[in-house]
Amino acid sequence: xxxxxxxxxxxxxxxxxxxxxxxxxxxxxxxxxxxxxxxxxxxxxxxxxxxxxxxxxxxxxxxxxxxxxxxxxxxxxxxxxxxxxxxxxxxxxxxxxxxxxxxxxxxxxxxxxxxxxxxxxxxxxxxxxxxxxxxxxxxxxxxxxxxxxxxxxxxxxxxxxxxxxxxxxxxxxxxxxxxxxxxxxxxxxxxxxxxxxxxxxxxxxxxxxxxxxxxxxxxxxxxxxxxxxxxxxxxxxxxxxxxxxxxxxxxxxxxxxxxxxxxxxxxxxxxxxxxxxxxxxxxxxxxxxxxxxxxxxxxxxxxxxxxxxxxxxxxxxxxxxxxxxxxxxxxxxxxxxxxxxxxxxxxxxxxxxxxxxxxxxxxxxxxxxxxxxxxxxxxxxxxxxxxxxxxxxxxxxxxxxxxxxxxxxxxxxxxxxxxxxxxxxxxxxxxxxxxxxxxxxxxxxxxxxxxxxxxxxxxxxxxxxxxxxxxxxxxxxxxxxxxxxxxxxxxxxxxxxxxxxxxxxxxxxxxxxxxxxxxxxxxxxxxxxxxxxxxxxxxxxxxxxxxxxxxxxxxxxxxxxxxxxxxxxxxxxxxxxxxxxxxxxxxxxxxxxxxx
Numbered sequence: 364x365x366x367x368x369x370x371x372x373x374x375x376x377x378x379x380x381x382x383x384x385x386x387x388x389x390x391x392x393x394x395x396x397x398x399x400x401x402x403x404x405x406x407x408x409x410x411x412x413x414x415x416x417x418x419x420x421x422x423x424x425x426x427x428x429x430x431x432x433x434x435x436x437x438x439x440x441x442x443x444x445x446x447x448x449x450x451x452x453x454x455x456x457x458x459x460x461x462x463x464x465x466x467x468x469x470x471x472x473x474x475x476x477x478x479x480x481x482x483x484x485x486x487x488x489x490x491x492x493x494x495x496x497x498x499x500x501x502x503x504x505x506x507x508x509x510x511x512x513x514x515x516x517x518x519x520x521x522x523x524x525x526x527x528x529x530x531x532x533x534x535x536x537x538x539x540x541x542x543x544x545x546x547x548x549x550x551x552x553x554x555x556x557x558x559x560x561x562x563x564x565x566x567x568x569x570x571x572x573x574x575x576x577x578x579x580x581x582x583x584x585x586x587x588x589x590x591x592x593x594x595x596x597x598x599x600x601x602x603x604x605x606x607x608x609x610x611x612x613x614x615x616x617x618x619x620x621x622x623x624x625x626x627x628x629x630x631x632x633x634x635x636x637x638x639x640x641x642x643x644x645x646x647x648x649x650x651x652x653x654x655x656x657x658x659x660x661x662x663x664x665x666x667x668x669x670x671x672x673x674x675x676x677x678x679x680x681x682x683x684x685x686x687x688x689x690x691x692x693x694x695x696x697x698x699x700x701x702x703x704x705x706x707x708x709x710x711x712x713x714x715x716x717x718x719x720x721x722x723x724x725x726x727x728x729x730x731x732x733x734x735x736x737x738x739x740x741x742x743x744x745x746x747x748x749x750x751x752x753x754x755x756x757x758x759x760x761x762x763x764x765x766x767x768x769x770x771x772x773x774x775x776x777x778x779x780x781x782x783x784x785x786x787x788x789x790x791x792x793x794x795x796x797x798x799x800x801x802x803x804x805x806x807x808x809x810x811x812x813x814x815x816x817x818x819x820x821x822x823x824x825x826x827x828x829x830x831x832x833x834x835x836x837x838x839x840x841x842x843x844x845x846x847x848x849x850x851x852x853x854x855x856x857x858x859x860x861x862x863x864x865x866x867x868x869x870x871x872x873x874x875x876x877x878x879x880x881x882x883x884x885x886x887x888x889x890x891x892x893x894x895x896x897x898x899x900x901x902x903x904x905x906x907x908x909x910x911x912x913x914x915x916x917x918x919x920x921x922x923x924x925x926x927x928x929x930x931x932x933x934x935x936x937x938x939x940x941x942x943x944x945x946x947x948x949x950x951x952x953x954x955x956x957x958x959x
Contacts, residue, residue, distance in 0.1 A: 415647040593641065674750070844875075
C-alpha cells in the first residue's frame with residue numbers, strides 16, 4: 364500500500380475539525396488497509412513508530428533535519444535555515460524545496476515514477492525504524508543518510524509528513540479514542556465492539572498491536588487479553604470533590620482514605636526473565652534510567668515471581684527522612700549524573716495497589732482484596748512502605764486524616780471505594796477513587812521570623828549534628844510560643860557544623876513553660892533565637908499549635924516546606940517574632956486570593 368494513500372488521509376483529516384468526519388475518513392482507510400500493515404499505519408497516524416512505553420525514539424533534532432533537507436534538495440543549509448525562519452515548519456520547508464526544483468527532465472520524470480512506487484507504507488516505516496535504531500558511534504551520519512535518501516524518494520507532500528513525523532510535530536489532532544471508534548466500525552461494522560477494543564488498549568497501552576490483533580484474529584481474541592508484566596496498563600484515574608461530606612455520600616458512607624503523595628506515580632513491573640523491576644511513569648514512559656535505586660528497593664521488598672504494582676516515588680530528606688516536594692524529586696529526571704543525584708535526592712516508595720501478583724490478573728477484584736494481596740507480598744522498611752491508609756465513616760475522621768497528610772508533606776488524600784464494584788478500571792476516570800486536595804493552595808511570598816524552641820538530631824551525613832529546628836510563632840495574648848513547623852532545609856554545611864555551639868547555652872532539660880507544642884524534639888531550647896523562614900504555603904495542621912481553633916475546631920496552622928533563608932535574626936528578641944495573629948491573617952489572605 365502506497366504511503367501516498369496515507370498522506371491523502373492526513374490531508375483530509377487536516378481539512379476538517381469535525382470528529383465524526385475524521386472517524387469516517389479513518390474507517391474508510393482501515394477497511395482497505397491490509398491487516399499486516401494496519402498496526403504500522405496506526406502508529407504513524409499517532410505520530411510515532413512504537414507504543415509509548417518502548418524506549419526507542421527517532422532522536423533527530425531540528426538542525427539534523429535541516430541538513431537532511433539540504434542534501435535531499437541540493438539546497439545550501441543557509442537557504443534551508445532562511446526558509447524555516449519564514450515558514451516556521453520544517454515539513455513546509457521540505458515540501459517547498461522539493462516542489463521548487465525537482466525532476467524537470469524526462470529522465471527525472473522516470474526517476475520520480477520509480478520513487479513513487481517505492482514509497483509504500485512499509486518502506487517509509489522501515490526507513491524511519493532504521494533511523495530510530497541507529498545508535499552509538501557514527502549514528503548521526505547514518506541517520507542523516509537514511510533520512511536524506513527517504514526525502515529524495517518522497518513527493519513534496521509525502522516529504523512534508525515524513526519530516527513532521529520525524530520532528531514529532533505531525534499535528535493531526537487525532538485522539539486515540541477516535542482511532543478506537545474507527546477500528547470498531549471498520550472491523551466490526553458498528554461501535555458495539557468499542558468497549559472490548561478499548562479495554563484491550565487499556566491493558567496493553569499498544570494501539571498498533573490491538574489494531575493488528577483485531578484485524579487478524581477478531582474481537583474475541585482481544586477479550587482474552589490480560590495485563591502482562593512489561594506492558595504498562597493505562598492508569599486508573601480519580602474524580603475530585605471539595606468536601607468530606609460529599610466524598611462520604613458518594614462512597615456510601617464508608618471508604619478507605621490514603622495519603623496522596625507529592626511525588627511521581629509509577630507502575631512497577633516484574634516478569635519471568637527480568638533481572639530487576641521496570642518502572643513506567645503515569646504517561647507510560649520507561650523511567651528505569653532515572654530511578655535505579657527504586658528498582659533495587661522494590662526488588663528486595665516484594666516477594667512475588669511476577670507482578671504489576673503501583674505506587675508513588677517520593678523524594679526524602681536524607682538527614683530527617685521527611686518528604687520533600689515534587690520539584691526536588693524532579694532533579695532525578697536527567698540523562699547524566701544519575702548516581703550523583705540519587706545520593707543527593709534519595710527516593711522512597713509508597714505502594715498503593717496491585718494489578719498482577721504471581722502472574723494472576725487482580726484488576727477485576729475489589730480494591731480491598733487487591734490491597735490485601737499487596738500487603739502480603741511486601742516486606743515494609745524505611746525506604747518502602749504501603750501508602751498510609753485509614754478506613755473512615757464520618758467527616759471529622761476524614762478531615763483529621765486529610766490534615767495529617769498535609770502536615771506530613773502530602774498533596775491531600777485519595778478516597779477509595781470498598782464496595783464489590785471497586786475493580787481497577789484501567790484508563791478510566793470514575794467515582795471509585797476521589798481526590799481531596801487543598802483548593803486553597805497559595806504560595807507564600809513573605810518571609811516570617813520564627814522562634815527556635817527545639818532541635819532534632821540528624822541522620823545519615825548529618826548524623827551527630829542538630830539538623831532540624833522546631834519553630835514557633837509568638838502568641839501575644841497568652842505570652843506563649845506556638846509551634847508552626849519543623850525546618851531542616853536551607854542550612855549550609857557551616858550552619859550545621861556550628862549549630863550545636865550556637866544553641867549550646869540555650870539547651871534546657873524539658874519543654875519551656877511558655878512553649879505550646881504537641882511535638883517532642885530531641886533537644887528542648889530556651890525560646891530566644893529567631894530565624895527567617897520562607898515556606899511554600901500555610902495549611903491546616905493537627906500537630907502544630909499555632910492558630911488552634913482559629914480556622915477549624917481542633918486544627919492549628921503549619922508552614923509547609925519551610926526553608927531557612929540564611930538570615931539569623933540576631934537583631935530580634937523572641938517576642939519580636941512573627942505573631943500567631945499574623946500567621947492566621949496570612950492564611951486567610953490565601954483563602955481570599957483563591958476565592959478572588
